[in-house]
Amino acid sequence: MTLRIGVIGTGAIGQEHIARLHGKLVGSTVTAVNDINPEGARAAAEKLCPGASVHESGQALIDDPNVDAVVVASWGPSHEEFVLAAIAAGKPVFCEKPLATTAEACQRIVEAEIAGGRPLVQVGFMRRYDAGYRMLKEIVASGQIGEPLLLHCAHRNPSVPAHYVGDMGITDTFIHEIDVLRWLVNDDYVSAQVIQGKRSRHALNGLDDPYIVVLKTKSGVVIDTEIFVNCQFGYDIQCQIVGEDGTANLPEPATVPMRKNQIAGQAIMMDWKLRFIDSYDVEFQDWVNATLAGRVDGPTAWDGYFAAVTSDACVEAKRTGQIVPIETRAKPAFYN
Numbered sequence: 001m002t003l004r005i006g007v008i009g010t011g012a013i014g015q016e017h018i019a020r021l022h023g024k025l026v027g028s029t030v031t032a033v034n035d036i037n038p039e040g041a042r043a044a045a046e047k048l049c050p051g052a053s054v055h056e057s058g059q060a061l062i063d064d065p066n067v068d069a070v071v072v073a074s075w076g077p078s079h080e081e082f083v084l085a086a087i088a089a090g091k092p093v094f095c096e097k098p099l100a101t102t103a104e105a106c107q108r109i110v111e112a113e114i115a116g117g118r119p120l121v122q123v124g125f126m127r128r129y130d131a132g133y134r135m136l137k138e139i140v141a142s143g144q145i146g147e148p149l150l151l152h153c154a155h156r157n158p159s160v161p162a163h164y165v166g167d168m169g170i171t172d173t174f175i176h177e178i179d180v181l182r183w184l185v186n187d188d189y190v191s192a193q194v195i196q197g198k199r200s201r202h203a204l205n206g207l208d209d210p211y212i213v214v215l216k217t218k219s220g221v222v223i224d225t226e227i228f229v230n231c232q233f234g235y236d237i238q239c240q241i242v243g244e245d246g247t248a249n250l251p252e253p254a255t256v257p258m259r260k261n262q263i264a265g266q267a268i269m270m271d272w273k274l275r276f277i278d279s280y281d282v283e284f285q286d287w288v289n290a291t292l293a294g295r296v297d298g299p300t301a302w303d304g305y306f307a308a309v310t311s312d313a314c315v316e317a318k319r320t321g322q323i324v325p326i327e328t329r330a331k332p333a334f335y336n
């Protein structure tokens with residue numbers, strides 16, 4: 001059986017996902033697209049999934065009888081509307097991160113999904129599917145480095161576009177660490193603190209860049225993460241776990257070591273699309289397979305909600321300079 005998918009949002013990542021769901025992966029085809037920029041949607045359909053319907057609204061796409069499941073890859077503020085509409089239509093929905101831009105909006109999605117009585121929502125936290133993070137998780141689970149005590153992480157982008165403003169360092173960028181680190185150490189967060197760095201001359205539009213976020217978990221693990229989105233030199237994701245009996249580092253992505261121009265070294269990637277390309281493929285193949293089997297196996301709406309609560313606390317910690325508690329509702333049994 002083939003899963004017929006409608007994709008809302010045909011921008012950068014929407015096009016990446018259409019290409020993998022229409023031709024690269026097994027068991028899926030893209031039958032419909034929509035974007036508030038209709039020209040963009042038409043061009044994406046022509047190039048990547050010829051013959052797909054181009055709908056005038058996200059709701060029309062969700063209502064299309066030739067759409068079995070929906071991928072939401074539009075801007076964050078539109079996610080809640082489309083995820084709720086897909087749940088109302090009883091259709092499985094994969095939503096790019098963030099699930100929604102506030103914890104309250106995520107809570108509404110959680111409540112709608114539970115009221116519908118069956119799991120339908122998966123959130124695009126693709127790092128859980130990255131081979132490097134999976135190896136790290138296995139090391140932790142095997143006990144080889146003992147109990148994790150500290151994590152030192154970095155999320156560096158070479159630069160960001162002009163529309164990247166305000167607290168997007170947390171809501172758009174650090175949100176990946178918020179999800180994957182909690183999954184990695186199998187623990188939840190209890191507090192957040194933000195320490196501003198000296199502002200880079202490359203930071204535009206009043207952006208604070210770089211800074212360090214410190215999260216503490218229930219069991220006492222302390223996690224520091226540098227967020228630096230104008231680092232210039234590359235797309236650089238780091239994670240070191242310090243355990244009782246040793247340390248473990250996220251492996252660097254494979255690139256060819258070269259000797260040239262008096263330098264022996266390896267190229268650093270510049271683009272998130274390339275750095276995580278394998279994990280997007282694994283993530284979507286898993287989603288297609290699980291959806292065809294009537295399950296959600298990946299990050300759930302609850303994970304999206306937890307990330308949003310943590311992200312809100314980080315934003316407050318950044319604004320106030322205080323250590324802010326992270327308090328969520330009790331996890332519903334639906335997500336166990």
Ligand SMILES: NC(=O)C1=CN([C@@H]2O[C@H](COP(=O)(O)OP(=O)(O)OC[C@H]3O[C@@H](n4cnc5c(N)ncnc54)[C@H](O)[C@@H]3O)[C@@H](O)[C@H]2O)C=CC1
Pocket residue numbers: 008009010011012013014034035036037040058073074075076078096097098124125126172272276
């Ligand atoms: N998992 C990951 O690694 C990544 C996830 N993302 C997430 O994917 C989403 C999209 O990001 P990008 O593709 O980078 O942005 P983008 O700006 O390249 O594309 C977004 C598209 O959504 C469309 N759009 C916006 N509002 C809409 C609405 N109400 N209805 C229909 N279309 C609408 C825009 O016209 C645009 O074509 C964001 O939530 C972002 O956080 C983005 C990059 C990487």
Ligand SMILES: O=C1[C@@H](O)[C@H](O)[C@@H](O)[C@H](O)[C@H]1O
Pocket residue numbers: 157172173176229272
């Ligand atoms: O998700 C992503 C972007 O939306 C975000 O803007 C970047 O900072 C992240 O590195 C990338 O993974």
